[in-house]
Amino acid sequence: MSDGSSFYITTPIFYVNDVPHIGHAYTEVAADVIARWHRQAGDDTWFLTGTDEHGQKILRTATANGVTPQQWADKLVAEAWEPLLETIDISNDDFIRTTQERHEKNVQRFLQKLYDDGHIYTGDYEGYYCVGCEEYKQLTDLVDGTGEYAGQLVCAIHSKPVELLKERNYFFRMSAFGQRLLDLYESRPDFVQPDSVRNEIIQFVKHGLTDLSISRQTFDWGIKVPWDESHVIYVWFDALLNYITAVGYGEDDEQFARRWPATHIVGKDIARFHAVIWPAMLMAAGLDVPTQVYGHGWLLVGGEKMSKSKLTGIAPEQITDTFGSDAFRYYFLRAITFGQDGSFSWEDLSARYQAELANGFGNLASRVVAMVNRYFDGRIPEAAELTDSDQRIRDTEQQATARADAAIERLAVHEAIAAVWQLVDELNGYITEQEPWALAKQPENAARLATVLHTAVHGVGTLAILLAPVLPKATAKLWSALGREDAVDAQPIRSAHEWEAVGRVTALEALFPRIEVEAAS
Numbered sequence: 258m259s260d261g262s263s264f265y266i267t268t269p270i271f272y273v274n275d276v277p278h279i280g281h282a283y284t285e286v287a288a289d290v291i292a293r294w295h296r297q298a299g300d301d302t303w304f305l306t307g308t309d310e311h312g313q314k315i316l317r318t319a320t321a322n323g324v325t326p327q328q329w330a331d332k333l334v335a336e337a338w339e340p341l342l343e344t345i346d347i348s349n350d351d352f353i354r355t356t357q358e359r360h361e362k363n364v365q366r367f368l369q370k371l372y373d374d375g376h377i378y379t380g381d382y383e384g385y386y387c388v389g390c391e392e393y394k395q396l397t398d399l400v401d402g403t404g405e406y407a408g409q410l411v412c413a414i415h416s417k418p419v420e421l422l423k424e425r426n427y428f429f430r431m432s433a434f435g436q437r438l439l440d441l442y443e444s445r446p447d448f449v450q451p452d453s454v455r456n457e458i459i460q461f462v463k464h465g466l467t468d469l470s471i472s473r474q475t476f477d478w479g480i481k482v483p484w485d486e487s488h489v490i491y492v493w494f495d496a497l498l499n500y501i502t503a504v505g506y507g508e509d510d511e512q513f514a515r516r517w518p519a520t521h522i523v524g525k526d527i528a529r530f531h532a533v534i535w536p537a538m539l540m541a542a543g544l545d546v547p548t549q550v551y552g553h554g555w556l557l558v559g560g561e562k563m564s565k566s567k568l569t570g571i572a573p574e575q576i577t578d579t580f581g582s583d584a585f586r587y588y589f590l591r592a593i594t595f596g597q598d599g600s601f602s603w604e605d606l607s608a609r610y611q612a613e614l615a616n617g618f619g620n621l622a623s624r625v626v627a628m629v630n631r632y633f634d635g636r637i638p639e640a641a642e643l644t645d646s647d648q649r650i651r652d653t654e655q656q657a658t659a660r661a662d663a664a665i666e667r668l669a670v671h672e673a674i675a676a677v678w679q680l681v682d683e684l685n686g687y688i689t690e691q692e693p694w695a696l697a698k699q700p701e702n703a704a705r706l707a708t709v710l711h712t713a714v715h716g717v718g719t720l721a722i723l724l725a726p727v728l729p730k731a732t733a734k735l736w737s738a739l740g741r742e743d744a745v746d747a748q749p750i751r752s753a754h755e756w757e758a759v760g761r762v763t764a765l766e767a768l769f770p771r772i773e774v775e776a777a778s
């Protein structure tokens with residue numbers, strides 16, 4: 258049922274300065290589930306992630322570690338960022354690094370075009386600069402420092418002092434795009450989501466846009482301004498362009514036309530870069546603006562935003578080593594309403610693992626497969642006449658498929674999983690109610706037993722198809738136990754409920770084994 262339409266989705270490219278924590282992994286799994294869903298639906302899907310490797314902060318860290326910034330970036334990519342994708346089972350189609358030639362060359366091409374078309378001028382800039390954010394701050398973005406920084410103004414995000422900088426810079430005439438941006442938000446209410454982020458962006462732009470300083474002369478770790486090599490390009494201006502340089506901007510028009518525009522999944526703290534600066538840059542270049550900018554909420558641990566600098570960073574392997582990547586993916590997308598802030602706790606994670614994955618879904622799958630083995634020697638029986646109870650399961654399969662797909666269209670990943678979980682719950686209730694183990698003792702009910710187990714197998718197979726984007730490893734095992742030699746993620750997801758349950762099942766080990774959890778924090 259696919260029209261094969263293009264679906265291009267991105268995560269932010271991650272700053273290589275530090276090592277990944279579960280906040281980064283959360284963004285990755287959200288984008289990954291959406292990408293896998295579209296891919297499984299037959300859409301012409303492209304999922305991009307990568308790393309942001311320029312800027313003063315990287316230069317300082319590399320210097321402090323006695324290596325060049327390129328060596329530092331290479332090390333972090335190889336030892337931290339690429340392994341992260343493996344750890345949480347990310348299915349990206351491409352990985353862009355801003356130090357790659359395909360990026361650097363075409364960033365220069367983009368900037369040259371803006372310069373030639375009169376969108377760039379020279380000026381002096383003086384302002385408060387946060388090295389952590391790599392941006393100039395307005396006074397309203399600063400707060401009074403506490404502790405060792407008492408008496409100084411500090412960045413509200415990093416809680417560290419800002420620097421007063423004065424530079425002769427190149428400026429992008431962003432102020433010229435204020436009205437066009439407001440018109441964009443008005444005519445396409447979905448352009449920025451969720452509404453809380455959209456409202457904040459609209460207020461920000463209504464307040465009036467200033468021009469953007471887009472070059473730096475005080476350090477040299479960056480892409481050189483093509484007409485003045487004594488300047489490097491501002492790291493955010495450079496980084497945002499990855500979304501188009503990765504899909505052929507400037508050198509492969511066919512690829513670019515096929516992929517662009519993209520849906521951007523970002524944390525709400527960087528929504529302003531993506532929903533204001535980035536579309537203004539694209540408008541200036543005469544290119545399409547993104548399909549959508551979605552600013553998800555923060556992960557909170559003990560009430561504080563997850564970040565390494567606040568020492569609340571938890572490495573994703575701390576979770577996956579015990580619970581596995583499927584449980585990681587499921588937990589963060591199920592427990593947190595996508596778009597809102599959400600709290601992580603080890604207690605909640607282990608409670609949901611046990612109740613929802615092990616007992617709810619895993620046990621259901623094991624029981625159904627075991628009963629087919631026990632009562633039908635492994636052969637999936639054909640259904641006789643359907644009762645209302647059987648029909649209700651078939652209806653729920655269809656509704657779960659439709660509702661989950663509609664939720665994914667709105668990027669409401671948590672709702673998609675909840676819609677599928679209704680089928681998990683109903684199937685568990687159905688088996689309790691129908692008591693196939695009792696029917697098996699009554700030879701006169703042989704046809705009824707066949708119908709019940711056929712219905713149950715069908716429901717479980719539909720679950721495998723619908724949950725493949727979230728639980729790729731468990732659903733692959735289940736699909737194979739249902740006797741299928743093809744791949745579960747090759748089954749058309751928008752018609753998941755239409756698969757045919759025939760053939761023989763094999764054995765199925767526990768999908769989510771019992772875990773003895775010690776206080777793991």
Ligand SMILES: [Zn+2]
Pocket residue numbers: 387388389390391412413414415416
């Ligand atoms: Zn900052």
